[in-house]
Every structure is written in C-alpha cells, then in structure tokens.
Amino acid sequence: MIKRVHHIGIAVNNLKESAALFERLLGVEPAIEAAPCQRVTEAVFHVGEGAEIDLLEPMGEDSTVAKFLEKRGEGLHHIALEVDDINAELKAMEAKGVRLIDKDGRDGVAGQIAFLHPKSVSGVLVELVQPRDEGEK
Ligand code: CMX
Numbered sequence: 001m002i003k004r005v006h007h008i009g010i011a012v013n014n015l016k017e018s019a020a021l022f023e024r025l026l027g028v029e030p031a032i033e034a035a036p037c038q039r040v041t042e043a044v045f046h047v048g049e050g051a052e053i054d055l056l057e058p059m060g061e062d063s064t065v066a067k068f069l070e071k072r073g074e075g076l077h078h079i080a081l082e083v084d085d086i087n088a089e090l091k092a093m094e095a096k097g098v099r100l101i102d103k104d105g106r107d108g109v110a111g112q113i114a115f116l117h118p119k120s121v122s123g124v125l126v127e128l129v130q131p132r133d134e135g136e137k
Helices: 015-026 064-072 086-095
Strands: 002-011 031-035 040-047 051-058 075-083 111-116 125-131
Touching: 002 064, 002 125, 015 040, 015 051, 051 064, 064 075, 086 111, 086 125
Parallel strands: 002 051, 075 125
Antiparallel strands: 002 075, 031 040, 040 051, 111 125
16 A cells, blocks of 8 residues: 655755755755665655655766766656555556566665656656664664
8 A cells, every 4th residue: 555655856966055955945954864775875854744855966977866867957856655565566556557667675775665667657756665664674
C-alpha cells in the first residue's frame, strides 16, 4: 500500500547555495547527509507533517544526478512514495505495466528503496521507500 509522499528530490549544482536559499524560503534548517550509495550529498528539509524536500548534489561525475544536471539542468529529480511492503508494491506496479529500474528493494539511506523508470510514469522518476522499522539501523 502507498502511504504518503515521503520526499521530493531536487537536483542542484551547488548544495551550499541552494540549501541556504531553501532555508530562507522554508524557515527550516536542513540536515546535511552523505549518501555514497546514491553518489549524492543531500540537504534534507522536514516540511509540515512529515514530508521532506531533499536537495541532491552529485558526489562525482559518475553520479546519475551529475548526468541529470548536465542533460536537464537543476530541477525536480524524483518523487518518493512511502510504501509498507516494497517488493509487493514493485510486483503490483510491474503488473500495471510500469517499467522497473529495480526489481527488488535495496538498501538506501531511508530504508529499502527502489525506482520506477520515468519513461513509464509521465516523465517523472519515482522512488518507492519502505522505511526501516524503529530501532533498526
Ligand atoms: N527524471 C525524469 N526523466 C529522467 C530522469 C529523471 N530523474 N533521469 C533521466 N531521465 C530521462 C532522460 O532525460 C532521458 O530522456 P530522453 O531519452 O528523452 O532524453 C531518459 O530518461 C534516459 O536517461 P539517461 O540520461 O540516458 O539516463 P540513464 O538511462 O542512464 O538513467 C535512470 C536514467 C532514471 C534509469 C537512472 O538515472 C536511474 O537509475 N536513477 C535511479 C537512481 C537515482 O537516480 N539515484 C539518485 C539519487 C536518489 C536519492 O538520493 O534518493
């Protein structure tokens, strides 16, 4: 089951500058987190009732976000939806004709994650997130 919008990922060229801008706009201080598994550094803003806005700066040329910035410039990179059972949701999405980037959930910063291909979701990269259980690291 899809539970809520978990976060919105925005690709940026300069994390320091964009984080300062969003801090001014949102009135919330970000947490800065390295996510080497995704080859990005993130500024995470908790907004309202639990949703996040994550600014994403590539860690290197080999980052998919570096490729995105080069091709499309700064902007919306992905929308993440929280689910309660990621592998069941992936199967359900595939059955609905969605092209999967990841066939199974894999470890990410927020828990188990998997991506749906933007070409089959109206041009939007979608991430599914199954957060870790409380107390699990
Ligand atoms: N949103 C919308 N469209 C996107 C996109 C995105 N984020 N990234 C790529 N595309 C589009 C491209 O513009 C291109 O379209 P055209 O063919 O019309 O030009 C098409 O998808 C293919 O893109 P590409 O540049 O050739 O890139 P790849 O096929 O090498 O990879 C993708 C695209 C989505 C499969 C790859 O980026 C991926 O696996 N992403 C998932 C993982 C990820 O993005 N991690 C980053 C951090 C996430 C986090 O921190 O949570």
